[in-house]
Amino acid sequence: MYELKLDHYQGPLDKLLELIESKKMEISTIALASVTADFLQYLEGFKIDFGIDEKVVDEQVQYNAPLELLADFLVVASRLLLIKSKTLLPSLELTQEEQEEIQDLEVRLKLYQEFKKTQEYIRAQWSEMPKMYTREFMLSAPTIFYPPSQVGPNELLGAILKISGALEVAMTPKVRVKNQILNLRTKIEEVIAKLTNAPKNLRELHGEGSKTELVVLFLAILHLIKQQIVRVEQGDHFSEITIAKMGELKVE
Structure with a gap:
């Protein structure tokens, strides 16, 4: 119209x-x-x-x-x-x-x-x-x-649609993921608490956490192994890694 x-x-x-x-x-x-x-x-x-x-x-x-x-x-x-x-x-x-x-x-x-x-x-x-x-x-x-002689309604419509598409992309709200600050000592205490009743494998300790949490968890386990608080076992190559407490020792 x-x-x-x-x-x-x-x-x-x-x-x-x-x-x-x-x-x-x-x-x-x-x-x-x-x-x-x-x-x-x-x-x-x-x-x-x-x-x-x-x-x-x-x-x-x-x-x-x-x-x-x-x-x-x-x-x-x-x-x-x-x-x-x-x-x-x-x-x-x-x-x-x-x-x-x-x-x-x-x-x-x-x-x-x-x-x-x-x-x-x-x-x-x-x-x-x-x-x-x-x-x-x-x-x-x-x-x-x-206006240029070669520019007609179709060319103008195409230009408007192109600009509209670019604006739509530019105005789309960006999803910002907040970086979670993870404390190694807190993760160590969390691992000890989870291993109090029974051994756990790495998948159970990690749960649905992020890759960053997995890295911190791995560092926490290495620290506990060094302190001889936990032991790690793996039955076969590529099988689940099991972590178990060795004794009630204070974390340094």
Whole structure:
């Protein structure tokens, strides 16, 4: 659905957004229902001024406004009437397609609102300071943009999608893993406590811990072996390593 302005008239989404914002309302089904009458009145004035009668449309007649624009207005008007009917008759059952059309109108309007905000932001940024440098006598000349001839709607859409994808990646919250500070003495005491009742293998002592915890656990076991507090046994190559207490000795 395209938005364009013809002297005093605006596109359907532009006008609809203006009506809602004039009532200081958020975009919602209730807001859309509340501006239905105003929108239809605007549409009638549009048709009268441009001499358009949708009941008798002659493709050979040159109208002052494109029929595609009138069609866009009529599509929006039909959805507004549907919303208004549902508001007045809560028991009215809507089809899945009708519900999707209403949701689509809300989504389009919210996107258009964001577009207009961004448009105003870019305009303000551009007017704050010159974005290019030229010879002094040309500083007062108006800025004119000449789009390259090889750039069309498809190229612009591709560029926008590329920028949008890059922004989405850049704005995705980064998951930060907090480094856990592990104390060797605490780990030694933990190992001794776990070996009080029965020997344990390395897998049981480690549990679901991280690689960092495994390194600290290994250092703790080496310290306990050196102090002759525990003994380590392995029946065969690549079999489980079993750790058992040797006696009640104080950790130095």
